[in-house]
Structures are given as C-alpha cells and as structure tokens.
Amino acid sequence: MSSDMTLYWGSGSIPCWRVMICLVEKELSDYNSKLVSFEKKEQKSDEIMKINPRGQVPAFKHGNVVVNESMAICLYLENTFKNQGTQLLPDDPSQQALVLQRFMETQNIMDKAKALFFHRFRTKQEDWDQVYIGEKIKALAEELPLWENYLSQYGEGSFITGKDFTLADASLVPALAYLMRMKLPMKERFPCLASYYERVSDRPSVQSGWPPHWKDTPGYDYLKDV
Amino acid sequence: MSSDMTLYWGSGSIPCWRVMICLVEKELSDYNSKLVSFEKKEQKSDEIMKINPRGQVPAFKHGNVVVNESMAICLYLENTFKNQGTQLLPDDPSQQALVLQRFMETQNIMDKAKALFFHRFRTKQEDWDQVYIGEKIKALAEELPLWENYLSQYGEGSFITGKDFTLADASLVPALAYLMRMKLPMKERFPCLASYYERVSDRPSVQSGWPPHWKDTPGYDYLKDV
Known part of the structure; x- marks a missing residue:
C-alpha cells in the first residue's frame, strides 16, 4: 500500500x-x-x-x-504515531517541558541566523549594512553559548535534552547545519555543540533531509567571525 | 496554599x-x-x-x-492539566491537527506586524523606509484574508477552529488586539474577524492579560491603510 x-x-x-x-x-x-x-x-x-x-x-x-x-x-x-518509532516527546511532565522548551527555543537560532543570511543574500555587497550585520553577528554570538551550556551539562553522547533523541534535536540539528553552511567555526568556538553535531548529523533521519544542493555548492562565509 | x-x-x-x-x-x-x-x-x-x-x-x-x-x-x-478547565487541544486527531496548525500559524501575523511596528517605532520618522513599510503592509494585507476566510467557514459565534475555544484562539486574540492597537480597520475590511474579536475579547481569560498601559494610551495608526 x-x-x-x-x-x-x-x-x-x-x-x-x-x-x-x-x-x-x-x-x-x-x-x-x-x-x-x-x-x-x-x-x-x-x-x-x-x-x-x-x-x-x-x-x-x-x-x-x-x-x-x-x-x-x-x-x-x-x-x-505516539507508539511508533522514536518517542519524540517524553511522558514525564518535567522532561516533556524541557523538550517543548528546547524545541521552540531553536527558533531563536533560526531567527537570528536568517536575518543575517537574508540581508547579505538579498542585498548587493556594496549596500550591506555593516551596523545591522554586526548586531546580528553579536546576537548569534550571544545565542550559541546558551546551547553549548545546555549540552555541557550532559555526558558525551547525549542529546540536547539528555539521553534521548527528541523533537528538540529534530529542530536543532538542521539549524546547526545551517550555521555550518555559513562557516561558523563551531569546533573552535563551541566544542560540545560541534561534537554533538558531528554525531547526530550521521543519523539516517538527518541524512534523509540533507539539502541536495548543499552537496555540490560551497556555502557562504557569513559566520566565520562569530 | x-x-x-x-x-x-x-x-x-x-x-x-x-x-x-x-x-x-x-x-x-x-x-x-x-x-x-x-x-x-x-x-x-x-x-x-x-x-x-x-x-x-x-x-x-x-x-x-x-x-x-x-x-x-x-x-x-x-x-x-489536560482534564482541568477548558480543553485547549482536542483529542480527535484531525481536529487536533487543525488546532496545532492554526496555533503555530498565528506567528505569521505577528512576524509581519512586528516587523512593521519595530521599524516605525525604532526609526526616526524621517528615516522610515517607505519601500520596506509598503512591503510589510502588503504582507499583512495578504495574510489577514486567510484568517477571515477560516472564520467565514463556520457560523456566527464560532472560534477559529470551530465550536470550541482552543490554543489557537489563545494565540490569535492577542495578535488581533495588537493589530487593533495599530488601528487596523478590521470592521470595514474583515467583518468576520471583527465580530470574532469583539466577542472573544470579552472573555475573562483575555481580559486578564489586557496590557495595562494600553488602557490609557492611544496606540499607533500604522495599519490604518491596510
């Protein structure tokens, strides 16, 4: 069928x-x-x-x-499909609260990254507003340590809310991939995030959605100075 | 206690x-x-x-x-608190899908309205970017008929997903109030939304969160031309 x-x-x-x-x-x-x-x-x-x-x-x-x-x-x-495949939202109320929080919270990364990306992508280079760009880079530079800190509370091999892969990871990994596409020096600046990203991006579910056109185009160096 | x-x-x-x-x-x-x-x-x-x-x-x-x-x-x-007070997310899967969709979808209104508001609020009037403002007004003018259309499918006295007040209403009403604060001519342009808004804004839960400072300040006429 x-x-x-x-x-x-x-x-x-x-x-x-x-x-x-x-x-x-x-x-x-x-x-x-x-x-x-x-x-x-x-x-x-x-x-x-x-x-x-x-x-x-x-x-x-x-x-x-x-x-x-x-x-x-x-x-x-x-x-x-609660009882099928990976349970993406835990039953325990406090753990569920954490997953919902981190899930929605990934929007903070995307809002900041997208603002930067679209300004540079849609504006001719000579019209780039360096003050605006500086503000957005600063916003991301303040945002990402929060995530580094969340991860550092758990041991190596953990996901963003602890031992299980959840909705929060499903939303976080593509956001991190977006930052990597813009050449964020993740390994140097955010080692826990980098190790998490490397591990989780190998997951078949994550691979299944990898943007086809990213495979043969180089990306942008918009975040190299974060 | x-x-x-x-x-x-x-x-x-x-x-x-x-x-x-x-x-x-x-x-x-x-x-x-x-x-x-x-x-x-x-x-x-x-x-x-x-x-x-x-x-x-x-x-x-x-x-x-x-x-x-x-x-x-x-x-x-x-x-x-699933079994306490108003049930805000229905059990029926297709109705639940509709509520989740409309709940999240209210962000489209807020994203467009906020972009407009913050540009005008944070920029000196002589620096207002009329092209940007025009784009945002147009975006809202295209967004709101969708909501008018959603409501028009149900009878008078309905909520945004049908007969019950849900999460979607909890998120929609403050967004509409925000538009009214910016002088959207809702009654003239979107009669179903206006009648819904008038009715739902009387609800005690909605009244409980009404912004105190809105009661004695006039708002802004940013949306009078939508």
Whole structure:
C-alpha cells in the first residue's frame, strides 16, 4: 500500500528538514516526497497553493488532514504515531517541558541566523549594512553559548535534552547545519555543540533531509567571525 | 496554599498575553503574577536571568520546571492539566491537527506586524523606509484574508477552529488586539474577524492579560491603510 502522506519540501529549507527528520524517526519514511524547486517558484504552483494558501513549504497532507507549519507537523506526527518509532516527546511532565522548551527555543537560532543570511543574500555587497550585520553577528554570538551550556551539562553522547533523541534535536540539528553552511567555526568556538553535531548529523533521519544542493555548492562565509 | 507557579510578564507583550489566557482557561489563575517594567529593563534583572538566560518575558516556573517560550508554555499547561478547565487541544486527531496548525500559524501575523511596528517605532520618522513599510503592509494585507476566510467557514459565534475555544484562539486574540492597537480597520475590511474579536475579547481569560498601559494610551495608526 502506498502511503497516504505527502510532503512538499524545498532543498535547504530548515523547516522542511525538521519535518523530514520526524517522519523518518516515526518510521514513516515511505511518505510521498515531492521536491519543489524554489528557483522555478514551484511553491506557488496550484498544487501547493491548494494545500498551503501562503505558497510555502513544508506543505503536508495526511489523508484529509493538512498541516503546514513545521512545528505543528512535528507535534502532529508525534501525537498521532505516539507508539511508533522514536518517542519524540517524553511522558514525564518535567522532561516533556524541557523538550517543548528546547524545541521552540531553536527558533531563536533560526531567527537570528536568517536575518543575517537574508540581508547579505538579498542585498548587493556594496549596500550591506555593516551596523545591522554586526548586531546580528553579536546576537548569534550571544545565542550559541546558551546551547553549548545546555549540552555541557550532559555526558558525551547525549542529546540536547539528555539521553534521548527528541523533537528538540529534530529542530536543532538542521539549524546547526545551517550555521555550518555559513562557516561558523563551531569546533573552535563551541566544542560540545560541534561534537554533538558531528554525531547526530550521521543519523539516517538527518541524512534523509540533507539539502541536495548543499552537496555540490560551497556555502557562504557569513559566520566565520562569530 | 499559594500557587507554585510564577509568571513574569510585560505589559503589551503578545507572547505573555497568550500564556496568561491559557493559565486562566486552565483554572490556574492563582499563579504568582509578576509584572515587569520594560522601561526599567527589569526583564534583565538577576531574578529573571536566573530563569530565562535571554532576559526575556514570559519567564515561567512551575515548581522546578522552567519553560520560557510562550508556545511551549501553552502546550505544557494543556498537557499537564489536560482534564482541568477548558480543553485547549482536542483529542480527535484531525481536529487536533487543525488546532496545532492554526496555533503555530498565528506567528505569521505577528512576524509581519512586528516587523512593521519595530521599524516605525525604532526609526526616526524621517528615516522610515517607505519601500520596506509598503512591503510589510502588503504582507499583512495578504495574510489577514486567510484568517477571515477560516472564520467565514463556520457560523456566527464560532472560534477559529470551530465550536470550541482552543490554543489557537489563545494565540490569535492577542495578535488581533495588537493589530487593533495599530488601528487596523478590521470592521470595514474583515467583518468576520471583527465580530470574532469583539466577542472573544470579552472573555475573562483575555481580559486578564489586557496590557495595562494600553488602557490609557492611544496606540499607533500604522495599519490604518491596510
């Protein structure tokens, strides 16, 4: 039987990657995977607009259920397939609180990194606003030690909320990959994060969503001075 | 017995308001409510930095459990007090998916409205970037019809996902209040949203978090042309 799940995704979209990780962790890897070209603006196609009227990916359908916000899709998959694959949200209330907190908290990394990326990417180099760029680099330089500190509380081999891989990791790893793509000197500046990243990026679920176009393009050196 | 819950919040913070609504809906209104002055930068006090190292509100503690991201607090309260007060996340999987989707989706309104607000609020009027402002107004003008359309599918007296008040409403109402504070002509442009807003803003939980300083200051006319 073919899957009744369809995910429309774009290469390099961190929200899409987050969802792909959850799908594989929940043993749902036979979903219909539809890669959308941002270059050709395929996210604005009628097929996607019918599911997601914002014309964005991820756009996700499970039978008649449509969920498009990546965090909502992750929560939906975990709640709907609670006893299948990796348990991504623990039952214990205080551990669950921690996972929800770290899961949502990854947005702080992405908000700061995206602001920097889009300014440099969309603006001609001669128009770069160095004050703005400086502020965003500073914001990231203040953000990342928090995560280094979270990890340093656990032993080697741990995940971001302790011994198990959870929703929080599914959201954190793509964010870290995004920073690495922008040449963050993670190993030098944040050794716990670097060791975590190296280990977790080998996970099949993480590999399953690795942006195809990242494999043969070099990235950007926007974060080399963080 | 006094409550073992403490919420630090700031007047006018939409994320804080969202949490306050959930607290009252879950019959937890005896929480320790600590109003923080943004003017005096009290969110950077040692007391708060100990709970939330970003020095932001909401900062929330329940016994030894700390949760600071507003969406995570709302989910935590619902999961932990599932059978108490208003059920904010339905059991039915497809209805639950809808609530999670709309809940997270409210961020689209806030992201667009905040970008506009902060640019105009933090920049001298002579430096306002009219192209940027135009883009943000256009983004909101495209965003809001989606919500008008969601509501128009249900009968008068409904909430944003149907007959029950949920997490999605707890997050939507403060966002709409924020738009009204910026003089969105909601009644003229979005009649279903306006009628919903008028009705839901009377709810005690919503009233409990109404920003005190909004009561005696006029707001801004940033959205009068949407």
